[in-house]
Amino acid sequence: MSVSPPLPLLKRVPSGLWTALVWCTAAVAPVVEYVIMPPRAGYSLSYPRDGLAPLGARLLLLLAFGLVLAGCALLRRRTTVAYALVVAGTVVSTLAWRQDEIPPTQFLGVSVALGHVAAVRPRRTSLALAGGTLAVLACYPVLRWVSGPDSGTAPEPLVALTLAVAWLVGHSVHQARAHTEELYARAAAQAVTAERLRIAREMHDTVAHSIGIIALQAGAAARIVDTRPDAAKEAMRTVERTGRETLSGLRRLLGALRQADQDRDPDQERERERDRARQPGPGGSALRPAAGLADLERLAATTTAAGVRVEVRWRGTPRPLPAEVDLAAFRIVQEAVTNVVRHSGAGSCRVSVEHRQDELAVEVRDRGSGGAAGTETGYGLAGMRERAALLGGDFRAGPCPGGGFLVTARLPLPADTHTETETRATAG
Structure with a gap:
């Protein structure tokens, strides 16, 4: 069981909590420094000592905290409303101090909230909220211009720059998430397609050979049932045995497909399998x-x-051999032999299996016509080629110069397989 690595601190802490920490720190710091602490030589025009003396100012500051904290609590569920509450609380805090500007430190909380909005909401929504915030910022220079000449440095450009940076960071996170989701969806689709192809190959390889054998045996039994009844009975027994083996193979495939069903009780499923195994007949193998x-x-x-x-x-x-190489080699031989039975018209074929140092080579050769197998439009040759390609091997099939048809496949073996074999030979 794999254990996922812990997320970084920035990702473990919710965005609403980060916004609340940044905003509350910026709001409490001037109260402690300029109101609670003893007077110092320095002073602040933005946070005068008597700024919170009136009761109305204190109530406005409490209202600002309430709006911002409510917005931080709702930031994950109702992003747009929560962001509006954070901006409104920031504006109310300036009213509590009777300020005609928003201090850049106080606006950092809004920037954090905007970054979260840009990360989780569509670009149109985040741009609209960022534009509304810039419009709120633009009201402060207008207010100062109306109230009288302003000789100080306007903080609004710096605040607008922090907003732009926060939006860009959040939007990049949004794009990264969208790209990651697209990659996951593409990988899932490819996995489904690969599994469908694997099942199709297994179904074809399992059924095609058995159906060919059944057809030959049934035809032979029909021709000799009157003259050689014993041989006809043996042929029909072969038909029955091959049919049961085919059903067993199909049942294995269906069982593998049903393993993904999480709603079924594993204990009950094992009990059903044991019951089916005890039953005689074709369904109980x-x-x-x-x-x-x-x-x-x-x-x-x-x-x-x-x-x-x-x-x-x-x-x-x-x-x-590795299980996947062992299965692929057998299926390739099985399908090649099936093509010999169904298409070549040959009375015999030769199968060669060679264990080489770093690969497994299989070869199926017949002396039949070869044309039908080479021009087959079904899925047999394609399935064999896919099996070899999935293992990084090589597959070739075609008529032989001297007549007949030849199928060859080379399947590479992992290096650890060869090392393990050498170790066993040395130990022996």
Whole structure:
């Protein structure tokens, strides 16, 4: 079970809490410095000592705190209303101090809130709120111009610059999130497509070979049922056995698909599987492990019994293979043999499996017509090519110069597989 790394502090603390900390710090600092602390030689025009002397000023300052804290509490759920409350509280705080400007430090809380808005809301909404805030800022120079000449330095450009920077930062976060979500959605779609292709390959490889064997055996039984009834019965038994194996393979695929169902109780599901395994007949065969090269002899025997002799040759030193390589190699051989049975018209074929140092090579050759298999418009050759490509291997199929059809596949083996084999050989 993987454990996700903890988020940075900036991401663990909600944006509303950051806004409240910044705004309240900026609002409490002048009260402590210029009102509560003893008088000093220096003084502030923006925060005069008697600025909060009237009761109305104190009530306005309390109202400002209430508006801002309410906005910070609602910032995650109702972003637009919450941001408006933060801006309104900041304006009310200037009224409490009877200021004709907004101090840049006091406006940092609004900038933090705007960055959050730009990060979570569409660009049109965040731009509209930023424009409204700039309009509020523009009212202060107009107020100073109406009340009389102003010889000081206007803080509004600096405040507007902090707003712009906050919006740009928030908008970049919004774009990064949108891009990440797009990548996740694209990866999910690719995973679904890959899984569908995998299931399609398994369905094709599992069913196509069995249907070919069933068709051959059923046709042979129909032709000899009057003259050789014992042989016809054996052919029908092969049809029955092949059909049950096909049903078992289909049941494995359906079981794998249903594993994603989280609503079912695992204990009940295991009990159902045990009950089905105990039942006789085609529906009660127990689920077997995934196919591999260990089933190659059984495949050859079944195909030979159907009328097409399959000769299997092993080369190299056999060693344990990764499950995906083992399955892919078997499915490629199975599909190639199925094409021999269905299209080549040959009476036999040869299967070669060679364990090389860093790869597994399989080859299926027949002496049939070869044309039908080479011009097949179905999914057999495409599925074999996909299996080899997914493992980084090479696949080739085509008519042989001397007649017949040849299918070859080279599947690379991981380096640790070769190292493990050498270690076992040395230890032995």
